[in-house]
Amino acid sequence: MSNPILYIVVPCYNEEEVLHETNRRLAALLDSLVKDNMIAAGRILYVDDGSRDHTWQLVEEFVAAGSPVKGLKLAHNVGHQQALWAGLEYAAAHADAVVSIDADLQDNVDSIREMVDYFNKGIDIVYGVRRERRTDSFFKKTTAQLFYRLMSNLGGEIVYNHADFRLMSRRAVEALMSYPERNLFLRGMVCSMGYPSAVVYYDREKRFAGESKYPFSKMLSFAVDGITSFSVRPLRYIVLLGLLFILISIVAIIYGFLSYLEGDTIPGWTSLLVSIWFIGGMVTTAIGIIGEYVGKIYKEVKRRPRYFVEKVAGIGKAGEGEPSEKPGR
Helix, strand or coil: CCCCEEEEEEEECCCHHHHHHHHHHHHHHHHHHHHCCCCCEEEEEEEECCCCCCHHHHHHHHHHCCCCEEEEEECCCCCHHHHHHHHHHHHCCCCCEEEECCCCCCCCCCHHHHHHHHHHCCCCEEEEEECCCCCCCHHHHHHHHHHHHHHHHCCCCCCCCEEEEEEEEHHHHHHHHCCCCCCCCHHHHHHCCCCCEEEEEECCCCCCCCCCCCCHHHHHHHHHHHHHHHCCHHHHHHHHHHHHHHHHHHHHHHHHHHHHHHCCCCCCHHHHHHHHHHHHHHHHHHHHHHHHHHHHHHHHHHCCCCCCEEEEECCCCCCCCCCCCCCCC
16 A cells, blocks of 8 residues: 555644644654655644634644645634534545644644554554543543543443544545534544544643633533433433332332321421422433433534635645535535
């Protein structure tokens, strides 16, 4: 097999503080991979997810300076997963292998070399997996571990300590593009495809510059999306919980009736109030879980476009076709 063309897809949202260093490291890596005869050529594809800072201007500067860079500027902020999808969709038509990595340089850029080596040996998907979480706070580490365990217990297929740092072959990306859903949880979708895979372990570093674009609210929303996208077990648990409450109520009725026959005083307001609050809370939670699934169905049924491309940079050269500025699939 001839040496592959490699694309590195980098979703960006307000990353002007780190982008110069990101581009320097990625461009140097591509140059070394070409010199070592591991790839035929490489490109960095930045996907600007509706940034409000100078991220897009920097991408245009990289292109003008002759860096191996291409850019897609989305017309609106659609979220990390949709922006990553936009980059993968374009890269699938032009590359033999595609690496996805965040712009913040927390993922080890040098690990891409090992990923490419696996690809050249016939592996379709190579997951970048953190060795440990020493750079995370106690809260983030605990909640992340809880999420992975919960996903596993609910039947979701996911690689522990893997985010969206991975290499995929063209056929794997094309297979991923055939998924029709709008509610994206890519790390679960990729695992479900079943192509030959491997794992590259690396140490995750602190963010090089700037602030995280994933506060707790977004992480919580992402976790809920992951759970509800790949498992219906929460709905089954609601049914089991309902049956449990029916059994408890039957026991309570029998106890109350026997107490009445014996002339004992049935416990009053405190136990009643606790029961009402507890059951009311569980009912509300159950309705919320069902609502999450209904909301997902609502989004899928509308079939709205994933994204619109507002501008492009460095695209259309060397015989490459312009990407459609119509909505993505």
